[in-house]
Amino acid sequence: MTASSTRRTTAARSRCAAVSAIAVAGALLLTGCGDQTKNSDNSSGSSSAASAPLADKLPADIRAKGVIRVGSDIAYPPVEFKDESGKVVGIDPDLADAMGKQLGVTFQFENGTFDALLTGLRSNRYDIAMSAMTDNKSRQEGLDPETGKKVGEGVDFVDYMVAGVxxxxxxxxxxxxxxxxxxxxxxxxxxxxxxxxxxxxxxxxxxxxxxxxxxxxxxxxxxxxxxxxxxxxxxxxxxxxxxxxxxxxxxxxxxxxxxxxxxxSAPYGIAVSKKNTQLRDALQAAMNAIIQNGEYQKILEKWGAQDGAVKEAVINGGK
CATH class of the missing domain: 3.40.190.10 (Periplasmic binding protein-like II)
Known part of the structure; x- marks a missing residue:
């Protein structure tokens, strides 16, 4: 969400800022939580850690569990939504599935209101937030985009596509x-x-x-x-x-x-706690692997989002 500062915030950028997000922007730093229903039957599959080429890059606890918990607002097609059967589908779940094969884990998507996802990340409800969230300085630094005042912990982003508002x-x-x-x-x-x-x-x-x-x-x-x-x-x-x-x-x-x-136009990013640099770097490595092997491009083309493709996943590229 291009997506807030969306594209999933600064007032001058796109969930979607305007997709620079396309957080945390204003309401993203609210402490209240919305619908956090867990979609246990709609998780992103992966290969076993033993055969996964990048499994050793993950933190030991996540590698042992074999699951990365993903906070996501699953009502934002075509980025993430439920199909007629109730399965979680879209750009983000497909990318997560491809990364899961590189890392040897399952990305388990759990539904939540967008403006509460970073709160869930800070409280350890989720390991990451992946929900068309715009990477911008406000979210990186935990600032209110309107006042510039510190209102919470910032996050790091692994940027993976670009969108506007x-x-x-x-x-x-x-x-x-x-x-x-x-x-x-x-x-x-x-x-x-x-x-x-x-x-x-x-x-x-x-x-x-x-x-x-x-x-x-x-x-x-x-x-x-x-x-x-x-x-x-x-x-x-x-x-x-x-x-x-x-x-x-x-x-x-x-x-x-x-x-x-x-x-x-601004980058969508996967939000990760600043304390969890190993997980952040593992996600970056996995995203770059699927960019290089061509899976990334096929996924974006499948959903008509190829114009937002990037050549490399970077950390905190939003402004």
Whole structure:
């Protein structure tokens, strides 16, 4: 989430910042937790540690358990969502499965609200957070993106793709919206804790008096789409891959249209505790391995996200 500062925050970047995230950004540092239902039957498979080429890079305790617990907001297609059978699918689960074969472990996805994922990581509920979360300085340093004040522990990111933030409206009913400046006086639906929310807050400060952006915040992107579809909002915003997928699939492509250009392209990153550098480095090695062997490119192409591909996984590349 391009995805908050989303793309899953700084106000100038995309869950999605605007995907620089595409955290922790504002609400991402909330202490409350949402739905943290464990999807034990929807985990990402892997080969045994004995045959995995990068197994020795993992911390001993994770290698012994054979499982990496992944905090994720599993309602953000095509990055992560549940198919009709209830299985967790998407870009992140597929990448995790490929990395699991390199590391000899299973990536077990556990559902949680996006703005509580970093809280779950800090409390050791999860080993990592992988949820279209934008890598940015606010999340790296644990800062509130609006005030710049320290509000929690920062995290490290293993960056793995790039995305920007987009605005979309009901198809054929754009309300004259062609970019962020046109949202003044309009109702905008966003997922709470994302870069889209940060960008909207920043844009609202520029609006004429009495004509601000009426920001509607939801726990997940699907709820924001429902509000727009019903006419309760004039527009919605999310990371470009998510917006594009919604435009393509919702109502058979008849519900929405993207308006304007995507903005604030930034890296998605896998969030890891700064105390767990060995796990961070193992994930980086695994991601680079699947980039080099071609699995990474095939996965992004499968989900129509190849434009966000990177040539190398880096640590904390967000700004």
């Amino acid at each position: 987009s605005i979309y409206t009901r198809k054929g009913d754009t309300k004259g919206i062609t970019g962020w400046a046109d949202l003044c006086g309009k109702k905008l639906a966003v997922q709470r804790g994302t870069v889209s929310e940060d960008l909207a807050k920043a844009e609202a400060k520029k609006c004429p008096k009495g004509k601000t952006i009426a920001l509607q915040r939801f726990d997940d992107d699907q709820q924001a789409q429902t509000r727009l579809r019903s006419g309760g909002a004039d527009a919605a915003s999310s990371d470009f891959p998510v917006a594009a997928y919604a435009v393509k699939t919702s109502g058979g492509g008849k519900d929405f249209e993207i308006v304007g250009e995507q903005v604030d």
